[in-house]
Amino acid sequence: MNLNYGPEYKNFKKEVISFCKKWEGVHFVDEAKSPLTPITKVGGKKITRTEWQSILIKEGYFARSIPKEYGGYGGESDVIKNRIIASEFSNHGVPSPMSGQGIDMLVPTLLELGTEQQKKQYIEKTLLGEIIWCQGYSEPNAGSDLASLQTKGELVDGNWVINGQKIWTSTAQYSQMMFCLVRTEPEAKKHAGISYLLIPMETPGIEIRPLVDMTLKAGFNEVFFTNVTIPEANIVGKRGEGWAVANATLTHERGSLTNPNATMNRVNSLINIMKKETINGKKLIDIPVYRDKLMTLQAKVMAFQSNSLRVLSAKLNPGQDVKMAGMIQKYYGTELRHELEGFAVDVMGEIGTLYESSPHLRDKGSWQFLYMYYLGLIIGGGTSQIQKNIIAERGLGMPREPKVQEA
Structure with missing residues (x-):
């Protein structure tokens, strides 16, 4: 696989980096409380998520291929540019565009199968976060x-x-x-x-x-x-004929449940914790058994990032099975994320057992919360067991699992 983007994409990458540097330091404030929570710009200015969505659409960093008449940027579909945007936003700590079941799943479904009235009524408001x-x-x-x-x-x-x-x-x-x-x-x-x-x-x-x-x-x-x-x-x-529509939506859901960049960011956050926390005066990062496990997880995330290129390749090359590539990514990504969050809770020892209101929490208790939360995401979009059966039978051509014969 040739990973050279070429001159056009190199110039686009420079534009994205310039935008990210302009907005570095922007962050969502207590995002979990509301989908439209304000974010704070450097200098103390507050803007809503709806305003942030509008900025990203105007610059072409969100809803790139969605027609302007439905509230999008109106450009051509380009999965490589989308990948560059996601990577650089992650690298610079700039808030990603708002996501969710409406944006990630319903909007593509309406673009493909919705009526003109439905597209005009729902898509723009969904992109801006006005409809959840x-x-x-x-x-x-x-x-x-x-x-x-x-x-x-x-x-x-x-x-x-x-x-x-x-x-x-x-x-x-x-x-x-x-x-x-x-x-x-x-x-x-x-x-x-x-x-x-x-x-x-x-x-x-x-x-x-x-x-x-x-x-x-x-x-x-x-x-x-x-x-x-x-x-x-x-x-x-x-x-x-809703089953066919639902299958189109489910394909988009499986892709939205995993994010290699977000997972690598979590690894980097864990590395920072392990460099600070100690056991008997020794940093966690210097304890061989912990360091070995951390390196294994880091390698798995790199493999996860590499597999995302397979999904990208499938989208770029007609005839490849995009759906199957996405299912593999969903299975691997949610299982890996739960393993990572679980290791973080374990490695923090007694601190890892704390939750919510304790003043001794690390990263505001996000590790404990996400360890439990990802148990649900493993189920969402199809359980890991179901995913493996489908991958085996439809992707690898293996025989169906034998049914238990009734006595």
Whole structure:
């Protein structure tokens, strides 16, 4: 693989670096509290995330290939430039563009399959962070076997009337909209009877119940629908063909769950901690067993970065399996990130057992939080076990796992 970018990309890289130097020191303030939390510019000026998104779009560092009429930059799709932007933002500590299920998953889906009205109504506001989206897929009895979902949608007098329940819905309590899979053809085969609907979260009949997890935060929710009524036009794709739309969305989700640059930044943060913390007067970085494990993790992250080039290559070369490359990246990235966060908690010893309000926390307790949080991301977008089965069967051509025979 030739990793030489060439003169055009070298000049573009210089432009990105110049922009990053201008904005070095900008950071989000307590970002977890709100998707639109202000960020502070050097000199004390505060701007909202919406304003930051606008700056990035105007400069062409976000939404590059999204047409201007939908709020994007209006340039050509160029995955190499996108990679340069992500790498340099990470290298200089400049806030990345806002991400999330709406931006990373729904916007590409609407560009591919949405109506003109849907594109104009939702894409620009989603890019700016004015509309936050959640995903209504999983149900109590439909997780890995998602096509078994039972939430029902009936067309009554030009409106969809929805009844049922979703679970493990991330950010539902903060979202204005949900993209949701609903069974609209009860007599059809399970994959054929599903439609993909867009549901305003303030619609009467929606009840959200936050699920507090082991992080002591409600990252997931249950969502109940009781005669929730939305316009017929809020369907993406054709009626009963939502499974194909959902597969398009899921492909984008698997790519959004992993970020090699962010993972390497975490390694560098851990190195800084290990250079400062001591056991019996000896720095953690100088203890052979810890240093050996750290080097192993660093090598794994470098392999993770290299594999991201395979995804890039698949996107650049027609005929290569982009979906399979993304699935491998998702599996490897989420497992690696959890291993890294777990090692950090272990290596910090007693300090690693502290959480939240303790004055002795390192990095504000982010290691403890993310160690637990990544248990959920390993499941999100398809569990690691499911990912490995699909990679083995569809990617490597191995036989399907034998089913247990009933007695």
